[in-house]
Amino acid sequence: MHAETLRQLNEARRARRAVILANALDGGQEHILFEGDRLDALPEGALDKAFLSGKSGIVETNDGGSLFLNVYLPPARIVVIGAVHISQALAAMAPVAGFDFEVIDPRTAFATPERFAGVRLTAEWPEDVLKDRPLDAFTALVAVTHDPKIDDYPLISSLKNNCFYVGALGSRKTHAKRVERLKEAGLPESAIARISAPIGLDIGASSPAEIAVSILADIIQALRKRPIEGKPA
Numbered sequence: 181m182h183a184e185t186l187r188q189l190n191e192a193r194r195a196r197r198a199v200i201l202a203n204a205l206d207g208g209q210e211h212i213l214f215e216g217d218r219l220d221a222l223p224e225g226a227l228d229k230a231f232l233s234g235k236s237g238i239v240e241t242n243d244g245g246s247l248f249l250n251v252y253l254p255p256a257r258i259v260v261i262g263a264v265h266i267s268q269a270l271a272a273m274a275p276v277a278g279f280d281f282e283v284i285d286p287r288t289a290f291a292t293p294e295r296f297a298g299v300r301l302t303a304e305w306p307e308d309v310l311k312d313r314p315l316d317a318f319t320a321l322v323a324v325t326h327d328p329k330i331d332d333y334p335l336i337s338s339l340k341n342n343c344f345y346v347g348a349l350g351s352r353k354t355h356a357k358r359v360e361r362l363k364e365a366g367l368p369e370s371a372i373a374r375i376s377a378p379i380g381l382d383i384g385a386s387s388p389a390e391i392a393v394s395i396l397a398d399i400i401q402a403l404r405k406r407p408i409e410g411k412p413a
Contacts, residue, residue, distance in 0.1 A: 188212045189252065196254035196316050198231055205238070205246040215408050222247065228408045254318040255280050256344075256403055261306055261334050262325035263290040266349070269392035270322070271299045277396060279320075284309050286330065306334040320345035320399045322379070326354070332361060339371040345402040347379035347395060376402075 185201065189212070192199040202211040202219065211219060215231050221241040227249075230236075234253045238246050257280035260267045267283050274281040282300035285291040291303035302309050314337075315321060321338035323331040326349060335358075338346045348358060355377040362372050380394030381401070 182210065185210060185212055192252065193254070196318055198251075198253045198318070200227065200230055200252070201250040202247045203250070205248060221245070231408055232404055232406070254316075256318050256320070257281065258320045258322060258399060259284065259315065259334070261285065261321070261323045261331055262349075263287065263292075263296060263301065263303075264324050265388035266324055266391050266395070267322075268295060269389040270395060271296060273392055273396050277400065279399075284334075285325065287325075306330065306337075310334060310337055315341040315343050317342045317344055319343045320347075320402070322347050322395060322399075324349040324379070326350060328358070328361060332358070332365070335375065336362065336365055336367060339367060339374060344406045345376065345399045346374055347376040347398060349379050350377060352378065 189199060189201065192214070198215050200213040202213060204210070213219060213227060217227065219227065221243065222239060223242060226239050230239075230249050230251050231253075234251055236249055236251045238248050240246055256278070258270070258274050260270060260281070260283045263283050263285035271281055271283065282302070283291065283296055284302045284304065284306050286303060286305045288303045291301055293301065310333075315334070319338070319341075321334055321343050323335055325331050331348060335346065335348060348355065350358065355375075358377070359372055363369070376398055379398070380391060381398045383390070383394050383397070385391045385394045
């Protein structure tokens with residue numbers, strides 16, 4: 181591996197950007213590729229498929245050669261706003277599916293180590309926590325407090341930072357009020373429309389555990405079917 185290649189890989193890791201290192205199996209040229217990049221030697225869609233699956237492997241080139249695609253994705257994480265029963269169930273499921281997981285809730289009566297043993301838990305206001313741990317494109321934001329004073333800031337931040345999933349608990353009536361608040365905050369309708377609300381896939385869930393299953397399934401679907409956008413300027 182060339183020194184410049186290693187530098188770019190480390191830079192991408194620090195920035196939590198997805199990157200592919202493509203190596204010719206005959207020992208030829210190597211390529212660093214980011215989401216939205218294209219390589220003429222590869223069939224259409226081959227890079228997007230690798231970025232979405234996160235799986236490394238050999239791909240045949242258009243001229244009959246072969247490239248090995250080493251896929252490096254940032255660890256996907258779920259940030260939950262609200263230390264509620266749904267969050268407790270989700271905390272047990274998310275790591276099994278390979279997600280980093282944390283809960284933020286300033287309400288110290290809910291955000292207790294006893295209720296979230298072994299979970300990264302911060303009993304502070306989201307706007308304070310997210311200054312040090314900003315949301316990004318490999319973060320799923322789950323807002324479940326039902327309190328606009330707690331939920332709205334991270335929802336706005338998640339949309340501005342292009343989180344791959346944004347979900348909010350609440351009825352359609354509750355969400356309609358939320359939409360009006362977010363419009364007043366200056367968010368365009370196209371961004372607000374990205375919010376999954378009512379949260380989760382519609383599987384008829386009723387218990388906190390079932391709702392957590394629907395949320396996790398929705399998150400996985402969003403991660404694996406996210407749009408592959410152009411390389412940022």
